[in-house]
Amino acid sequence: MPSKNSKIVTEGDPLAHVMAPPPNETEEQREARLAAEAEAKRISDAIDEELQRQAKAEKRGPKPVKILLLGQSESGKSTTLKNFQLMNTPKAFRAERASWRAVVHLNVVRSIRVILEAMAEAQAYHASTYSSPNTPIRTHAPDLFHAASGSSLNRDARSQHPPLTAEHLKLKLRLSPLVQVEEALIRRLTPAGSGEVEATQLLSISGGASHADRARALDREVAVNSQFAWKGVFHKMIGRNSSDGDADYSDPDPVTDAGGDRSQDPSRILHACAEDMITLWNDPVIKALLRAQGIRMEDMPGFFLDSIARVTHPKYIPTDDDILRARLKTLGVSEHRFTIKEVFAGGISRDLRIYDVGGHRSLRAAWAPFFDDMNAILFLAPLSGFDQVLAEDESVNRLEDSVLLWKSICSNQLLGKTNLILFLNKVDIFRAKLKAGIQFGQYIISYGNRPNDYDNTSACADVLLPLYLRNGHEVDVERAAGQEAPAGAIPPAAAKY
Ligand SMILES: Nc1nc2c(ncn2[C@@H]2O[C@H](COP(=O)(O)OP(=O)(O)OP(=O)(O)O)[C@@H](O)[C@H]2O)c(=O)[nH]1
Numbered sequence: 001m002p003s004k005n006s007k008i009v010t011e012g013d014p015l016a017h018v019m020a021p022p023p024n025e026t027e028e029q030r031e032a033r034l035a036a037e038a039e040a041k042r043i044s045d046a047i048d049e050e051l052q053r054q055a056k057a058e059k060r061g062p063k064p065v066k067i068l069l070l071g072q073s074e075s076g077k078s079t080t081l082k083n084f085q086l087m088n089t090p091k092a093f094r095a096e097r098a099s100w101r102a103v104v105h106l107n108v109v110r111s112i113r114v115i116l117e118a119m120a121e122a123q124a125y126h127a128s129t130y131s132s133p134n135t136p137i138r139t140h141a142p143d144l145f146h147a148a149s150g151s152s153l154n155r156d157a158r159s160q161h162p163p164l165t166a167e168h169l170k171l172k173l174r175l176s177p178l179v180q181v182e183e184a185l186i187r188r189l190t191p192a193g194s195g196e197v198e199a200t201q202l203l204s205i206s207g208g209a210s211h212a213d214r215a216r217a218l219d220r221e222v223a224v225n226s227q228f229a230w231k232g233v234f235h236k237m238i239g240r241n242s243s244d245g246d247a248d249y250s251d252p253d254p255v256t257d258a259g260g261d262r263s264q265d266p267s268r269i270l271h272a273c274a275e276d277m278i279t280l281w282n283d284p285v286i287k288a289l290l291r292a293q294g295i296r297m298e299d300m301p302g303f304f305l306d307s308i309a310r311v312t313h314p315k316y317i318p319t320d321d322d323i324l325r326a327r328l329k330t331l332g333v334s335e336h337r338f339t340i341k342e343v344f345a346g347g348i349s350r351d352l353r354i355y356d357v358g359g360h361r362s363l364r365a366a367w368a369p370f371f372d373d374m375n376a377i378l379f380l381a382p383l384s385g386f387d388q389v390l391a392e393d394e395s396v397n398r399l400e401d402s403v404l405l406w407k408s409i410c411s412n413q414l415l416g417k418t419n420l421i422l423f424l425n426k427v428d429i430f431r432a433k434l435k436a437g438i439q440f441g442q443y444i445i446s447y448g449n450r451p452n453d454y455d456n457t458s459a460c461a462d463v464l465l466p467l468y469l470r471n472g473h474e475v476d477v478e479r480a481a482g483q484e485a486p487a488g489a490i491p492p493a494a495a496k497y
């Protein structure tokens, strides 16, 4: 019989009430209950013990190695991460192929928009020279044009704008359905109402917007917060609709999209526009027009114009190289875990965590909280940025921004014990720019009139040590904290930096 006291406790405590033995329990039942309780306690204690053992082992074992990827926007942080995923977790990397298809399509649409904007610019120029021969001259191409950024479009260059024919204008009109493609893909890429996407529409080009508005609109690009499971969204969507072998993005919801009408599906519209896009891109007048405006499409991030037929094919699935080339701006910070075998430590497994961040100026404040917990920082500085300006501030040369950013990283107190690795990349674009005749000395004043070839521009320490950039800023790029990258970690050009 329960005592008077225990009855009081039971009444006040619902758990005790549930756990209390039945009031009319027999001696046999009591023994069975006590045995069951003892067994449950034994199992629970064993689990606790195992958890404690694991916690102790984790404390004793090697800590995960943490690497933070840093650098300005478009410096190649996410691409470096993708390369790492491809090397270490190829299965997982390839499992996401289908999701990258939408990003490749967005990149194609954006490239076409750049061309259409260049055509609009030429039209506006020719119209204004007829009406007013003294039209003001734009001195800086908007950063949208990337490779052209920072170059001057003088009156001579603009007068070389080849006139467009009626055929060109028809082509431009026929490509207008790409507005829908971009809108639909962007809607899919981001959570409703998140406001995270900086999307633009073709409408703003063809509408009556001012040049400045159009340039500003085109300057923005699609970004996605790394926390949002956009890959999963596309994967499911494509999987659901690929029963006929065509991978499209059809949405069964008639409100949010074309519903059952698959002819309005973004991938189908893109496929239908493929021939016109190819004609536009291969047109000699358009090529001359882009040249006159200093636009080098092939150096822009997410360049797929040479593969339009392939990437707009209904059965297109991105290759490894396509995924590496696809451009999607990063927002937020994401952690990626790998287990690697250490080559020089008897092949023991080691946990590696790589952190990818957004490099846009407005996102750099989010970097600092990660500083004191990192083993290494891999800083990416694209060499190819010597003739470009930042998208977020047209007065700042990209190479100068990289140098200043690197300096501030080297001198940061929180990073005193962190390994710093400087990685000069986009060397292929750097070489292509030199080969195309873009003068290094025009932007890096101290370089003077020396030969504009790769060996000289990259080998001469004077080129990158005291940097006298075009905007008049003197930039000192000594290795500020005396930090040295581990041997072999930097490409040859970086060693000379
Ligand atoms: N040709 C060439 N392209 C590169 C190289 N590294 C990166 N890219 C391309 O440059 C573009 C931008 O690279 P991302 O990795 O997205 O740049 P990011 O530093 O992550 O940029 P944010 O996310 O805006 O901070 C992508 O289209 C890449 O494919 C390179 O060495 N050569």
Ligand SMILES: [Mg+2]
Residues within 6 Å of the ligand: 077, 078, 079, 328, 329, 330, 356, 357, 358, 359
């Ligand atoms: Mg990124």
